[in-house]
Amino acid sequence: MTIEITAVKRDVKGTGASRRLRRAGKVPGVVYGANQDAVSLEFDHKALFLEFRHEAFHASILTLNLDGKKESVLVRDYQLHPVRNNIQHIDFQRVSATEKIHVKVPFHFINAEIAPGVKIGGGIVAHILTEADVSCLPKDLPEFIEIDLANLDAGHSIHLSEIKLPKGAEFVQLTHGNDAAVATIAKTRGGAADVDEASAPEAPAAE
Numbered sequence: 121m122t123i124e125i126t127a128v129k130r131d132v133k134g135t136g137a138s139r140r141l142r143r144a145g146k147v148p149g150v151v152y153g154a155n156q157d158a159v160s161l162e163f164d165h166k167a168l169f170l171e172f173r174h175e176a177f178h179a180s181i182l183t184l185n186l187d188g189k190k191e192s193v194l195v196r197d198y199q200l201h202p203v204r205n206n207i208q209h210i211d212f213q214r215v216s217a218t219e220k221i222h223v224k225v226p227f228h229f230i231n232a233e234i235a236p237g238v239k240i241g242g243g244i245v246a247h248i249l250t251e252a253d254v255s256c257l258p259k260d261l262p263e264f265i266e267i268d269l270a271n272l273d274a275g276h277s278i279h280l281s282e283i284k285l286p287k288g289a290e291f292v293q294l295t296h297g298n299d300a301a302v303a304t305i306a307k308t309r310g311g312a313a314d315v316d317e318a319s320a321p322e323a324p325a326a327e
Contacts, residue, residue, distance in 0.1 A: 122183060123171055123174075123176065123177055123180060123182050123183065124182070124183040124184075124185055124190075125163065125167075125168060125171060125182060125183070125184055125185065126163070126164070126167065126185045127149065127151075127161040127162065127163050127184060127185070127186050127187075128161070128162055128186070128187060129159060129160065129161065129162075129186070129187060130148060130149075130160040130161055130162040131160075133160055138209070141162055142165075142206075142208065145164065145165050145166065146162045146163065146164060146165060147162065147163040147164075147165045147168055147207045147208070147209070147210060148160070148161070148162055148209050149161040149162065149163055149209060149210040149211060149212065150211050150212070151184060151186070151191075151193060151211075151212040151213070151214060152211070152212075152213060152214070153213040153214040153215070154214035154215070154216055156214065159186070161186065161212075163210070165206060165207060168207060168210070169206065169207060172198075172207060172210075175226055175264070176263050176264075177195065178195055178224075178226075179223055179224065179225045179226055179251075179261075179263060179264065180261070180263055181193075181194065181215060181258050181261060182194065182195070182212070184212060191214055192214070192215045192217075192258060193212040193213060193214055193215060194212065194213050194215055194221065194223060195210065195211070195212060196211045196212060196213045197210070197211040198210040198211065215258050216258075217257070217258055217259065218257070219257075220255050220256060220257055221255070221256065221257070221258060221261065222253055222254070222255050222292060223253070223254055223256075223261060224251045224252065224253050224254075225251060225252060225253075225254045225261070225262055225263075225264060225265050226250060226251045226264050226265070227247070227249065227250055227251060227252070227264070227265050227266075227267050227302065227303075228264045228265065228266050228267065229245070229247065229267045229269060229303060230266060230267070230268055230269065230270075231268055231269050231270035232245045232269045234270055235269045235270060235271070235272045235273075235305060236271070236272070236273050236274070237272050237273045237274035237275070237276065237305030237307075238274075238305060241273065241274030241305070241307065242274075242308055243274035243275070243305040243306055243307050243308055244305065244306050244308055245269060245272075245303060245304075245305055245306075246303065246304050246305070246306050247302075247303050248277075248300070248301050248302055248303060248304060249300060249301075249302045249303075252265070252280065252291055252292075252293065252300075252302075253291070253292040253293065254285065254289050254290070254291060254292065255289070255290050255291075255292050255295070256286075256288050256289035256290070257288055259288075260286055260287065260288035260289050261289070262285070262286050262289065265283060265285065267283060267302060267303060269303060269305075272303070272304075272305050273305065274305045274306075274307045275304075275305065275306075275307050276304065276305060277301040277302070277303065277304035277305075278301070278302050278303050278304075279299045279300065279301050279302065280293060280294050280298075280299055280300055280302060281294060281299045283302065
């Protein structure tokens with residue numbers, strides 16, 4: 121899926137100018153990187169927010185249309201209003217097709233309901249991580265990473281080293297020797313053994 125966002129150059133800078141832009145329904149921003157000068161931008165808030173609310177916007181190579189010229193970018197930072205939750209400022213980084221990028225990619229968990237630890241063991245799936253930093257060339261960047269829980273038993277976990285990534289992509293944590301757990305099935309109290317013990321007749325008190 122290709123996401124295109126439209127911007128125009130912002131000539132006036134400063135806190136006061138940014139405040140006036142926001143009142144006019146615009147979002148101040150900037151694009152930088154790829155050995156080029158940073159450029160101050162402004163976006164239409166409504167159009168930008170329609171894309172911003174989608175998961176793919178934050179973990180995909182985006183197309184920035186700046187005054188008719190298109191270039192590939194990534195979202196690198198943004199600020200949201202603490203009450204109204206609208207976008208106050210947004211930063212984009214240019215990407216090169218020949219240089220590796222680091223992007224936080226979300227996990228999509230599937231088959232939790234048929235995992236033995238849930239279906240048979242009565243456990244509860246705990247998502248330890250919901251995303252991970254992936255290093256790859258832009259063409260190899262996955263929109264999300266699917267985590268299959270179908271064979272997970274109670275008390276067991278899935279680690280980064282067990283997850284298959286697209287060719288050319290790797291987890292940054294693994295390259296630093298950190299094989300972090302991604303999901304586990306926690307054993308719950310009140311299982312079958314506990315119920316049987318609770319329902320057993322009490323032993324007579326000693327005389």
